[in-house]
Amino acid sequence: MFLDMKRILVVAVLSLGLWTSCSKYGTTDAYTPSCSGTAKSYMTDVAPIISSSCGGCHGNLSSYSQLFSSRNSVRNAVVSGNMPRRSSLSTAQKDAIVCWIDTGAANN
C-alpha cells in the first residue's frame, strides 16, 4: 500500500515536470525571418513601424542614421521578441525590419 502511494507520487511528479517543460516550449514564439518578397524600404516600410511601435520609448531610433548605427541590436531585439516592451509586432512587421537590415539597411 505504502509502496503504491510512493509510485503514484513519483509518476505524478515526473509527469508534472514533463508537462511544465513542454508548456514552456509551447509558449515560446520562435520567429524565423521570411524575406522572399519585394525589397523593404526604410521610408515606406521600416520608419512607420519604428515610429509607431518603438518611438514612444526610443526617441533615439527616430532618424535613419540612429537606426542604422543600432541596427544589430535592433535586429536582435526584434528577432528575440524582447522588443517592443509590453507589446509585440506582427510577423509582417518583424519581416520588414529584419529583411531591411539583412539586405544592407539602405536609406531608401
Ligand code: HEC
Ligand atoms: C514600452 C517602452 C518600449 C518600447 C515600446 C520599446 N522599447 Fe526598446 N527598450 C525599452 C527599455 C526600457 C529598454 C532598456 C532595458 C532593456 O534593455 O530591456 C529598451 C532597450 C532596447 C534596446 C537595447 C537593448 C536590447 O534589447 O538589445 C533595443 C535595441 C531596443 N530597445 C529596441 C526597440 C525596438 C526596435 C522597439 C520597437 C520594435 C522597441 N525597442 C520598443 C523600452 C521600450
